[in-house]
Amino acid sequence: RIPEPGRWLHALLDVIHRGENKLFKLESLTDFYHTYGLFRFENKVYIFDPKLTQTVINKLEKGAGDYLENSPLKDTFLGSSSRSPEIRRAIAALFRKSTLEERGGLIIADVDNMCNKIGLEAKEGHVINITDWSLRMAMDVVGHMLLQLDLFAIEGKQEALLECLMTILHRCYALGEITSDSEEFKQANETLQKETTTILEKALQKEDKSTDTRFVIKLHEACGFEQARDNMKLFLMAGSETTASTIPVFCYLMATYARVQDELRQEADENMAALRADPALTLPKMESVLREVLRVYPIAPFISRQTTQQLVVGDVTIGANTDIKAFTWGIHRSSTQWDQSKEFVPFRFLNSGEKSASAMYIPFGAGSRICIGQHLAMLELKLACAIMLNRFKFCKVSETPELRFVTDWAHAVVHPDKDMFFKLEAR
Numbered sequence: 001r002i003p004e005p006g007r008w009l010h011a012l013l014d015v016i017h018r019g020e021n022k023l024f025k026l027e028s029l030t031d032f033y034h035t036y037g038l039f040r041f042e043n044k045v046y047i048f049d050p051k052l053t054q055t056v057i058n059k060l061e062k063g064a065g066d067y068l069e070n071s072p073l074k075d076t077f078l079g080s081s082s083r084s085p086e087i088r089r090a091i092a093a094l095f096r097k098s099t100l101e102e103r104g105g106l107i108i109a110d111v112d113n114m115c116n117k118i119g120l121e122a123k124e125g126h127v128i129n130i131t132d133w134s135l136r137m138a139m140d141v142v143g144h145m146l147l148q149l150d151l152f153a154i155e156g157k158q159e160a161l162l163e164c165l166m167t168i169l170h171r172c173y174a175l176g177e178i179t180s181d182s183e184e185f186k187q188a189n190e191t192l193q194k195e196t197t198t199i200l201e202k203a204l205q206k207e208d209k210s211t212d213t214r215f216v217i218k219l220h221e222a223c224g225f226e227q228a229r230d231n232m233k234l235f236l237m238a239g240s241e242t243t244a245s246t247i248p249v250f251c252y253l254m255a256t257y258a259r260v261q262d263e264l265r266q267e268a269d270e271n272m273a274a275l276r277a278d279p280a281l282t283l284p285k286m287e288s289v290l291r292e293v294l295r296v297y298p299i300a301p302f303i304s305r306q307t308t309q310q311l312v313v314g315d316v317t318i319g320a321n322t323d324i325k326a327f328t329w330g331i332h333r334s335s336t337q338w339d340q341s342k343e344f345v346p347f348r349f350l351n352s353g354e355k356s357a358s359a360m361y362i363p364f365g366a367g368s369r370i371c372i373g374q375h376l377a378m379l380e381l382k383l384a385c386a387i388m389l390n391r392f393k394f395c396k397v398s399e400t401p402e403l404r405f406v407t408d409w410a411h412a413v414v415h416p417d418k419d420m421f422f423k424l425e426a427r
């Protein structure tokens with residue numbers, strides 16, 4: 001039998017969490033049902049026992065039915081039923097760790113460009129909206145690294161594209177301010193379609209026929225105009241909001257833990273020349289902190305799968321057509337797996353001998369559908385955070401909100417509920 005909270009437990013959780021945040025309610029249920037390793041909630045099965053989670057991920061590939069249904073991504077290589085091996089191969093090659101590291105200089109150029117702009121704003125005495133800048137930077141990185149195009153988001157020439165991504169990802173999916181059948185959503189979707197169509201058309205016109213290296217051209221050759229455009233949308237959406245949501249959380253923690261900020265800055269300062277020469281260079285402290293940020297606040301708080309037939313995991317039987325959530329948020333924050341599980345322990349991953357370092361850690365998912373962009377994400381985060389700390393000191397001000405999260409349940413991402421503002425002192 002899969003345990004399910006009764007009425008009294010629901011009532012108790014409502015009192016504790018004042019009915020506010022379902023994510024923390026589910027986290028409490030993880031603690032409550034820890035001996036079972038799973039529970040049922042709103043007709044979905046949440047799994048958090050490491051062995052059960054691994055089995056489910058290994059056995060199931062299909063995402064929950066609603067995964068891409070209402071999304072502008074339903075015709076991409078992920079959502080499409082006719083998945084072309086040729087496109088998959090081209091895409092996989094682009095996301096290889098070594099390929100990305102060779103092109104890391106492009107990320108550095110985008111981060112430098114952002115820091116120059118931020119520097120000017122800071123000089124004029126403004127507090128800096130890191131959420132906004134991170135989204136611009138992440139969008140330009142996707143353009144340069146994955147599409148081999150300059151989207152000029154940091155330069156402010158892609159306001160329409162940014163605006164519609166914000167409406168779709170943030171206002172609709174994350175905050176739920178508007179629904180996916182609202183007029184605003186439809187308009188944003190149309191703008192996204194129009195803007196990406198124009199970008200692709202221009203890229204095809206510009207192409208120097210003597211070279212076939214540009215990815216959009218390959219994509220276009222492999223799958224035709226419409227699917228190429230939809231995959232561009234997929235990269236823009238999956239690749240920019242995720243890293244763009246992680247950077248403000250990192251900055252918030254740095255502004256909160258000033259000594260950690262200083263330690264990371266020292267590491268960044270000492271290695272900056274070498275990092276610029278070789279973006280693959282390891283920064284042990286920075287990488288430990290970034291891993292910890294994605295442990296304690298996994299921005300993808302669960303992984304969705306669906307059973308097509310009855311599934312037996314351990315001594316539990318799960319029926320056919322059940323939505324399953326491998327509950328990363330609960331797994332990463334479980335006191336049975338991690339010491340000081342709900343605390344930010346910046347250097348816990350530096351000490352690999354620790355019990356907690358061997359606990360289940362799946363910020364990018366697992367199995368055959370593991371995040372295709374994980375190496376890009378980690379490279380981008382390492383470079384962006386190191387360069388930003390090398391250039392600026394981060395301080396909280398009255399405009400800095402508390403760190404609270406909202407969850408986009410359909411697309412499995414959490415975001416800080418407000419834009420993050422900081423005072424930045426140039427060094």
Ligand code: HEM
Nearest residue numbers: 235238239242243300303364365366369370371372373377
């Ligand atoms: C901190 C940053 C990121 C995090 C935490 C993250 C996390 C995840 C997770 C948990 C999944 C689901 C995996 C599963 O179902 O097992 C996923 C899927 C995916 N991610 Fe990421 N991601 C990040 C950045 C990126 C970037 C930069 C891209 C670049 C385009 C990207 C593209 C994708 C795509 C296309 C999928 C769908 C894969 C599939 O279903 O086959 N992600 N990501």
